[in-house]
Amino acid sequence: MRLEVHKLCAFYGRAQILFDVSLKLERGEVVALLGRNGAGKSTTLKSIVGLVEQRSGRVVLDGRDITYAPTAHIARAGLGYVPEDRRIFTELTVAENLLVGRQAPRPGAPAWTEKSLFHLFPNLAELSDRPAGEISGGEQQMLTIARTLMGNPAALMLDEPSEGLAPLIVEQLGKAILTLKQQGLSILLSEQNLHLARAIGDRVSIIEKGRIRFEGTMAEFAGDQTISRMFLAV
Amino acid sequence: MAFVVIQFLNGLASAADLFLVSAGLSIIFGVTRIVNFAHGSFYMLGAYLAFTLVEGVVGPALGFWPGIVAAAVAVAILGGLLEVTLLRRIYQAPELFQLLATFGVVLIVQDLVLLVWGPEDRIGPRAPGLEGAVSLLGHQFPRYDLFLIALGPIVLGALFLLFRRTRWGILVRAATQDREMAAALGVNERWLFTSVFVLGAFLAGLGGAVQLPREAVHHTMDLEIIVEAFVVVVIGGLGSVTGAFLASIILAELNAFGIVIFPEVTLVLVFLVMAVVLVIRPTGLLGRPEFAIRAASGVAEPPITPQSEAARNWVFAGVLGLAVLPVVADAYVLSVATEIMIFVLFAISLQFLMGISGMVSFGHAASFGLGAYGAALMIKHAGAPMELAFLAGIGLAALGALVIGWFCVRLTGVYLAMLTLAFAQIAWSVAFQWYGVTGGDNGILGVWPAAWAASPIVFFYLTLAVTTLALVILRRIIFAPFGFGLRACRDSVLRAEAIGIDRRQVQWLGFAVAGAFAGVAGALYAFLKGSVFPDVLAVPVSVDGLVMVLLGGIQRLNGPIVGALVYKLLQIVLASYTDYWRLVIGVIIIGLVVAFPQGIVGFFGTRLDALLVQRRNSP
Structure with a gap:
């Protein structure tokens, strides 16, 4: 699935957060959206799925303009979104959380079942009947990805999946995301963890203060230390 | 002792319709965040429609039980129509405006009821098979009230199964907690909202309809029940069906015993209980942490400044x-x-x-x-x-x-x-x-x-x-x-x-x-x-x-x-x-x-x- 974002602007009240953000995600590609805290990574992803009310620009998914489509329609068109703050339904069990995400299989995208997801995230299998509010942060992060995968998306947007997780879990997560990439999913990964981004990203976009400041391949990015020093170093 | 038991059963019987209305109110609020003032109107319409359908004032008499069900279904359809034609347009508006719109509906229904049914009280028929009374501990107890006592737990059980065992129910619970996230997972909010509204209206309509053999149908029952339902929901906790069940029993029992023991202070009793519950548990017995009500439009408002010269002039x-x-x-x-x-x-x-x-x-x-x-x-x-x-x-x-x-x-x-x-x-x-x-x-x-x-x-x-x-x-x-x-x-x-x-x-x-x-x-x-x-x-x-x-x-x-x-x-x-x-x-x-x-x-x-x-x- 191909995702194109043209000159996306977003506002919270009178404050403008995004300024003409343009991105391209080709079929089967992983694009890492990097940037410091508050640079506009999350707002970019939220605006794409229609969760920021005031926005302008154009978002095209496989040739279809989805800029002003309702959020549920965007999800049903095959664009999966995994939010930064996980947003687990804490009052539902793990299995019920997965059920909420379930959609019919989509031609051209991997079809997931509860069983195959438990294979991808083995920790979740034993927690199936536990209230999702009672599982650990890492498990919740797995659950939020698994929940979105239940919709059998053809493209996936992950918002800082490694945030607040122990290195061991991040590694596990990276493997899982790599598996998804190998299955042909297009992935837009917003990250602060350069290590994770390097391990799985094909291309890089860097956002700073709501503007895209760099676009290039992972090799170009890795080859030029000044870029990361300028836009990412704290 | 026998008297206490009988009075307790009386309370349980009158808790039934209160529970039905409050549960519907709570469910609708949970998902749509609309405080539906018109819920009392659904209740009243349920009662009037049941009166008409059972008696066959217009068209054929359906008989008691089919008439009751038909009235509840009719109210459910009306609720669905209301959601699709009106509420859908204003989900983006601040909550208080939605409340105002539902109050507009209350006013309209009040006059429509007057126009259609007139100002007189309407007395419904007895339920066939449940007329008369049974002897209970030496007292006469209406058979129909036994049915009402059973109805509450039955509906509670049915709702429990609906919300735990069906995908629809799970989606409703998910949307109650985080409606944006549910949408981001492809859950169609529109359809979900409409169906929740239909269910809530059905419960209110049923509550009004089953009341038919018990009390006269009159045109102020809408506000009476909605106020009681608000109290129930506040005591029980918003969004909790079980809380609504408990609170409606508490409220009905207070009324049942208050009226015979100290009729003058019944209200004070109700109020005291509510006060105690809220001071101890500010979100009600089984409520969730907090549902904020947005007074403003959600967009940052410019702060209030002293008036300009021109405005002052x-x-x-x-x-x-x-x-x-x-x-x-x-x-x-x-x-x-x-x-x-x-x-x-x-x-x-x-x-x-x-x-x-x-x-x-x-x-x-x-x-x-x-x-x-x-x-x-x-x-x-x-x-x-x-x-x-x-x-x-x-x-x-x-x-x-x-x-x-x-x-x-x-x-x-x-x-x-x-x-x-x-x-x-x-x-x-x-x-x-x-x-x-x-x-x-x-x-x-x-x-x-x-x-x-x-x-x-x-x-x-x-x-x-x-x-x-x-x-x-x-x-x-x-x-x-x-x-x-x-x-x-x-x-x-x-x-x-x-x-x-x-x-x-x-x-x-x-x-x-x-x-x-x-x-x-x-x-x-x-x-x-x-x-x-x-x-x-x-x-x-x-x-x-x-x-x-x-x-x-x-x-x-x-x-x-x-x-x-x-x-x-x-x-x-x-x-x-x-x-x-x-x-x-x-x-x-x-x-x-x-x-x-x-x-x-x-x-x-x-x-x-x-x-x-x-x-x-x-x-």
Whole structure:
């Protein structure tokens, strides 16, 4: 699935957060959206799925303009979104959380079942009947990805999946995301963890203060230390 | 002992319909975040439709049980239609506007019921197979009540299965917790909202229908049940069906035993229980942490600033214009103008509570009515002169607000709003039932102004002076440190407390100030009308205030003036043309909400702002 974002602007009240953000995600590609805290990574992803009310620009998914489509329609068109703050339904069990995400299989995208997801995230299998509010942060992060995968998306947007997780879990997560990439999913990964981004990203976009400041391949990015020093170093 | 058991069973039987209505209200609120005032109307329609369908007044008689089910289904369909045609348009509007729209529906249904079924009470038939009574511990107990006792748990069980075992139920629970996330997972909100509304309406309709063999069907049952349902939901916890079940039993049992043991204090008992529950568990027995009610539009509002020179001149010109009104106007016009000014004051005091202090009240009539009764009681029982009675009115309103406020500042959002409504309703019942002191529904007559103020012209000037003075004082308060403290608490409790503001103290005082000023309006109203009836404490007065504030735009200082003027004028003019003014007002309210989700002054104000910015920016 191909995702194109043209000159996306977003506002919270009178404050403008995004300024003409343009991105391209080709079929089967992983694009890492990097940037410091508050640079506009999350707002970019939220605006794409229609969760920021005031926005302008154009978002095209496989040739279809989805800029002003309702959020549920965007999800049903095959664009999966995994939010930064996980947003687990804490009052539902793990299995019920997965059920909420379930959609019919989509031609051209991997079809997931509860069983195959438990294979991808083995920790979740034993927690199936536990209230999702009672599982650990890492498990919740797995659950939020698994929940979105239940919709059998053809493209996936992950918002800082490694945030607040122990290195061991991040590694596990990276493997899982790599598996998804190998299955042909297009992935837009917003990250602060350069290590994770390097391990799985094909291309890089860097956002700073709501503007895209760099676009290039992972090799170009890795080859030029000044870029990361300028836009990412704290 | 036997008597206690029988009375307990009586309570259980009357808990059934209360539970059905409250459960529906709670479910709808959980998912759509709409406090559906029209839920009582669904209940009433269920009862009337059941009466018609069972008896076959039009068309064939369906018989009892099919008639009951058909009535509930019909109400469910009506609920679905309402959701699709009206609510869908206003989900983006602030919650309070949605509330206003559902109140528009209440008004429309009230008049439609009068038009279709007339004002007489309707007595339904007995349920076939469940007529008569069984002998229970030596007492006669109605068979039908046994059915009702079983109905509550059956519905609770059915809802439990629905929400735990079906995908639909799981989606509803997910959306109740995080509706955006559910949408991001592809859950179609529209369909979910409509179906939830249909279910809620079905439950309310069923509640009204099964009541048919028990009590007469009448046209005020909508507000009676909705107030009780609010109390149930507040005690049980919003969004919790089990909580609604427990709370409706508690409430019904209190009523059942209260009526036989101390009929006079039943209400006080209910109120005490609610108070205890809320002080111990501010979100009700089984409630979730918090559902905030957004008073503003969600977009950051520009902060309130002192009026510009121009606006001040306009207000001044308005006061001057009013001052010369007696030269041209006759006594009728003057009395209308006086009444409008009184409601301007009332609306301003409510805006102070909602817009400035951030506490949404559904029961501001309590303060208005206490002001009126305080003055009237002083005249009736102490023979006091007008001036003293006037002060007594303000005093009683302020005292009432202190008591009500003490409880209310412990809550926030919808819970607070519903609690204010419950308190207002308690005040109303006291005035209505305490014949010895308040004269009950005969009211208190002969509350005339002192001789010097008896002429309509003098009373008009008196009202103008008092209203203007009150307005100036309230403005002063808004821009005094205390007013800043109130606004700080409104915008962020955490930050306000972090800089050393005692949130409860400040809000409590704010509540009392708003109550005192509403009391001024109420006392003036008593002298204008020369009498006081329990109506001054009733729900419609509270809602009138809400309509005025919201029409005017909650964040606009002059909004309530415009809102009160437009709305009161409309009411007075319409009432003189048609008996069905509620119908017309209801339609107008809905139309206004759909057309101006920011309020009239907000709507034009925003456009004016945009124009000014444009002009400033253009070379």
